[in-house]
Amino acid sequence: MTATLTTCPYCGTGCNFYLLSDDDGRLTGVEPAGQHPTTRGQLCVKGWNAHAFVDHPDRLAVPQIRRDGELQSADWQQALDLVHDQLQAIAEKHGPDSLMFLSSAKVSNEENYLLQKLARAGYGTNNIDHCARLCHSSTVTGLVETLGSGAMTNSLSCFDETELVFVIGSNTTEQHPLIGSRILQAKQRGAKLLVADSRKIRLAKHADLHLRQQNGSDVALLSGMMRQILRDGLEDRDFIAQRCENFAAFAEKLESYTPEYVAGITGLEPEQVIAAARLYAEADRAMIVYAMGITQHSHGVDNVRAISNLALLTGNLGKPGSGVNPLRGQNNVQGACDMGALPDVYSGYQNVADPEARKKFSTAWGCELPETKGLMSTHAIEAAATGEVRGMLILGENPMLSDANQGMVKKALERLDFLAVIDIFPTETAAFADVVLPASCYAEKDGSFTSTERRVQLGRKAAEPPGLARTDWQIICELLQRCGLKSDYQNPAEIMAEIAALTPSYGGISHDRLQGHGLQWPCPDKTHPGTPILHIDRCTRGKARFSPVDYRAPHELPDRDFPFLLNTGRSYFHWHTGSMTRRSHLLDREERFAFVEINPDDASQLAIFARQQVRISSLRGSITCRALVSEKVPAGQVFIPFHFTEGAANALTNNALDPESGIPEFKVCAVRIEPC
Amino acid sequence: MLKSLKREDLLRLLETLAEQYDLQVPLKLPDGTRQLGRYGSGELSLCGPLLQRKPTSLLFPQAELLLSINPDGSVEQPHPAEKPLALFGLERSDLAAIAFLDRFFLCEPADDIYQGKRENSLLIGLTGFAGENSAYLPPAGENCDLELIATADGWLGCAYSAAGKTLLAPFPDSEAKERTEIDQRAAEPKTDSLLKAASRLLREDKVPDAFWQEIADRCILCTGCNLVCPTCSCFCVQDRIRDGKTERSRVWDSCQLDAFMREASGHNPLGTEALRTRRRIHHKLVADVERWGEIGCIACGRCDRTCPTGIGMFAVVEEMINQFG
Numbered sequence A: 001m002t003a004t005l006t007t008c009p010y011c012g013t014g015c016n017f018y019l020l021s022d023d024d025g026r027l028t029g030v031e032p033a034g035q036h037p038t039t040r041g042q043l044c045v046k047g048w049n050a051h052a053f054v055d056h057p058d059r060l061a062v063p064q065i066r067r068d069g070e071l072q073s074a075d076w077q078q079a080l081d082l083v084h085d086q087l088q089a090i091a092e093k094h095g096p097d098s099l100m101f102l103s104s105a106k107v108s109n110e111e112n113y114l115l116q117k118l119a120r121a122g123y124g125t126n127n128i129d130h131c132a133r134l135c136h137s138s139t140v141t142g143l144v145e146t147l148g149s150g151a152m153t154n155s156l157s158c159f160d161e162t163e164l165v166f167v168i169g170s171n172t173t174e175q176h177p178l179i180g181s182r183i184l185q186a187k188q189r190g191a192k193l194l195v196a197d198s199r200k201i202r203l204a205k206h207a208d209l210h211l212r213q214q215n216g217s218d219v220a221l222l223s224g225m226m227r228q229i230l231r232d233g234l235e236d237r238d239f240i241a242q243r244c245e246n247f248a249a250f251a252e253k254l255e256s257y258t259p260e261y262v263a264g265i266t267g268l269e270p271e272q273v274i275a276a277a278r279l280y281a282e283a284d285r286a287m288i289v290y291a292m293g294i295t296q297h298s299h300g301v302d303n304v305r306a307i308s309n310l311a312l313l314t315g316n317l318g319k320p321g322s323g324v325n326p327l328r329g330q331n332n333v334q335g336a337c338d339m340g341a342l343p344d345v346y347s348g349y350q351n352v353a354d355p356e357a358r359k360k361f362s363t364a365w366g367c368e369l370p371e372t373k374g375l376m377s378t379h380a381i382e383a384a385a386t387g388e389v390r391g392m393l394i395l396g397e398n399p400m401l402s403d404a405n406q407g408m409v410k411k412a413l414e415r416l417d418f419l420a421v422i423d424i425f426p427t428e429t430a431a432f433a434d435v436v437l438p439a440s441c442y443a444e445k446d447g448s449f450t451s452t453e454r455r456v457q458l459g460r461k462a463a464e465p466p467g468l469a470r471t472d473w474q475i476i477c478e479l480l481q482r483c484g485l486k487s488d489y490q491n492p493a494e495i496m497a498e499i500a501a502l503t504p505s506y507g508g509i510s511h512d513r514l515q516g517h518g519l520q521w522p523c524p525d526k527t528h529p530g531t532p533i534l535h536i537d538r539c540t541r542g543k544a545r546f547s548p549v550d551y552r553a554p555h556e557l558p559d560r561d562f563p564f565l566l567n568t569g570r571s572y573f574h575w576h577t578g579s580m581t582r583r584s585h586l587l588d589r590e591e592r593f594a595f596v597e598i599n600p601d602d603a604s605q606l607a608i609f610a611r612q613q614v615r616i617s618s619l620r621g622s623i624t625c626r627a628l629v630s631e632k633v634p635a636g637q638v639f640i641p642f643h644f645t646e647g648a649a650n651a652l653t654n655n656a657l658d659p660e661s662g663i664p665e666f667k668v669c670a671v672r673i674e675p676c
Numbered sequence B: 001m002l003k004s005l006k007r008e009d010l011l012r013l014l015e016t017l018a019e020q021y022d023l024q025v026p027l028k029l030p031d032g033t034r035q036l037g038r039y040g041s042g043e044l045s046l047c048g049p050l051l052q053r054k055p056t057s058l059l060f061p062q063a064e065l066l067l068s069i070n071p072d073g074s075v076e077q078p079h080p081a082e083k084p085l086a087l088f089g090l091e092r093s094d095l096a097a098i099a100f101l102d103r104f105f106l107c108e109p110a111d112d113i114y115q116g117k118r119e120n121s122l123l124i125g126l127t128g129f130a131g132e133n134s135a136y137l138p139p140a141g142e143n144c145d146l147e148l149i150a151t152a153d154g155w156l157g158c159a160y161s162a163a164g165k166t167l168l169a170p171f172p173d174s175e176a177k178e179r180t181e182i183d184q185r186a187a188e189p190k191t192d193s194l195l196k197a198a199s200r201l202l203r204e205d206k207v208p209d210a211f212w213q214e215i216a217d218r219c220i221l222c223t224g225c226n227l228v229c230p231t232c233s234c235f236c237v238q239d240r241i242r243d244g245k246t247e248r249s250r251v252w253d254s255c256q257l258d259a260f261m262r263e264a265s266g267h268n269p270l271g272t273e274a275l276r277t278r279r280r281i282h283h284k285l286v287a288d289v290e291r292w293g294e295i296g297c298i299a300c301g302r303c304d305r306t307c308p309t310g311i312g313m314f315a316v317v318e319e320m321i322n323q324f325g
């Protein structure tokens, strides 16, 4: 039995475990790392099953090219030449900005870095983005404005020191289970727990106060709490005076958010708003934890601003056990952002519109670089549907299931002149591709991944890839070479050396230094120990900024024809579009069927019984799935996870976008339900 | 007869074992923990804390190919191992766990896959002052072929089987004649009395449903408590078809999962988290007592260490005794 230490491929918590393999090189199991600071010998069910999909027979093992309408086996040379020739031809004919590159929060930092380099330096476009657009783009936009950095301010160890955890829009025990368990442990040792979530999630059962505000009413709730804090005199005046700016304009905006007004919008009692304000503000050290319930709205950035304002108002920043803690979803979504797989920044959030930054990268890469910022992925899909984007390269993403409004995504993918997909399984998106390139999965390659607490750590190779599959970085290098760019990296460590040289926050990071428990960025030089807590004496942007916001209603609310509010998200046992977890025996067995959570009152009114197949329709589409009758959702709301292709939640969701972050409103749209 | 071994002797013994057996010894892993791995494939770590990965996983791995069915219907068994297994460096609880699994898998009809690995295998205990920072580990006794007991200045060798005796034959006799002369084991470890007290409470039906609900609310369904438990033996069967060939494997299962007992209709006799949590404890402390005459927990402590929310066996047992004892 061989044991290879590596980083979990699922959520952003960043647990480490050993992949165990037998003499034939087959993976036989997982053992948590006993001494790792996040893992501590513990994993969630997905971590314990992370070996299970790796040698699934469905793995892509040979390159494929579409001939006569069908994907057929090809050799690497042919397939790579075709990808390059097609992308280049489209760029020449219609301009580089008619191309779009989608990178992946599942692949390593090194691979994300190379793909944004390929898009920018190789094909001359800033049209590169990845699924952070769908999860925490609102955080990056909002927190960069208020604090100067879009990452989690504190560390996971802070849960051991905090007095109160305020969880809003995060089903932590299911989506970041090993963070959820820390919250439960904090509660056991006496910390207070405030939960704001319309669903009765597990944490709600343990909460000192559980607020079930209407989906999409968070700005009103948070503004009401902040107004109350000011009225009670519970704000941190020294912190506001010394560390913040724009307080007066912000405070003025709060005036109208009386408990009664807020109650009207949120569906809560006025007293609950007051109680929540006092509970939060009376703690000396309080952590706010949030996720998709905050970000995935057409006013996601405003939600994030309101959260940041609340932490600033009470001085909960720059100290242990406090902070603004967005939980990043994918194992490397933090890293994919850090590496510049975004349309407006290079690695380390250096702006493409800044001539200095552009000069630095163009000197290092030896070519001219485009000036205008590129398309966000959500806009690119719209542009593909109208024919403005014509060629796309998708690395390890599955927009057919993950993006809002599946009908439009399908139209977009069908309309493309050329689509190349690099993936490990034949996904719903790969079915539209002209070329499909087989990739190594996490267990079959080396590379670094950055967890939600900004911890950069190594993933290590424990198995051989199937058939002819290659690592993503090797595939991208082949395309870099065809573009005439440097492509002779011997290994990911060499790529990291280039990243460190160009990226101040990763300046001191090298694979050698990442042995052990990794490093938390910013880590600007070779002797820097890393940074567990951000914004200690000053914020990344200097003074923290209060950012006044007003409540805006969601784009589409229930009405007579579509009387239910549809909330979407994930379940505990599956991961995103299910390509890995639905091929992992125990996880698949636990949750086999697409389902919709519906409140017992609603179910009885509609004469729907448990496990019955029902039809759910919105303005955009219609699906069928099983009814799961449960108190977890409030009456008037239904919840569908987006994992299942046969009952795809995103056939229903609304692609109304936040005007600043471009995130779709996954958490609110209107649907109708009928028994089938 | 006890034998006396110096460190060089012990290393010589390992060399001999490695020639005849697929020798698995405690290795130091990069994060500082220890687990069994093939001799020579990593840094030997003879003494130290409990092995992270349960050693029983070498006899009953997390995922294991059982057989393949070819498109023509013929069946292939996985190729047998070249050498029998020797597990070196087991402490008392590890050996008690293997004895527990032996009884389960080898009772009629015997599980041939397990039997294939266990037959001709060799178990070597490592006890005495061999724990973390030379902590004392009580001798294991006859659950192994031979035992090496760390003393202040060397090792005492004690053979319990013919194979063990042959292996120890080349080494000189020790001055101590009886193992009991150096056995400092307390009459009964505290853990045993806690388990017995909890078992009694359950058998006397003194623990109400509300208790299980409260514990279950804290369970995040990681399945870790089952997977790390060296006496948990539940598995499920997985079939995969690869190029027309069906590969049948077994994988560790967990009674904390809803689908563990769910029927095809959707009905589930263990359909709530509270029932499943109760079962996890009840099985070890009551069902095993009824079936085998002894408690099914060998008090290794692994489930308490791996439970992310602090409701492993001993945490639950202590809460149960505090509340109802």
Ligand code: SF4
Pocket (backbone or CB within 6 Å): A008, A009, A010, A011, A012, A013, A014, A015, A043, A044, A045, A046, A047, A048, A176, A177, A178, A179
């Ligand atoms: S909590 Fe996240 S990182 Fe940890 S094992 Fe589970 S999925 Fe993996």
Ligand code: SF4
Pocket (backbone or CB within 6 Å): B225, B228, B229, B230, B231, B232, B284, B296, B297, B298, B299, B300, B301, B302, B303, B304, B312, B313, B314
């Ligand atoms: S302590 Fe836990 S893991 Fe160890 S035998 Fe008992 S129940 Fe199993």
Ligand code: SF4
Pocket (backbone or CB within 6 Å): B218, B219, B220, B221, B222, B223, B224, B225, B226, B256, B306, B307, B308, B309, B310, B311, B312
């Ligand atoms: S280890 Fe703890 S949290 Fe995990 S399944 Fe067992 S009892 Fe539940």
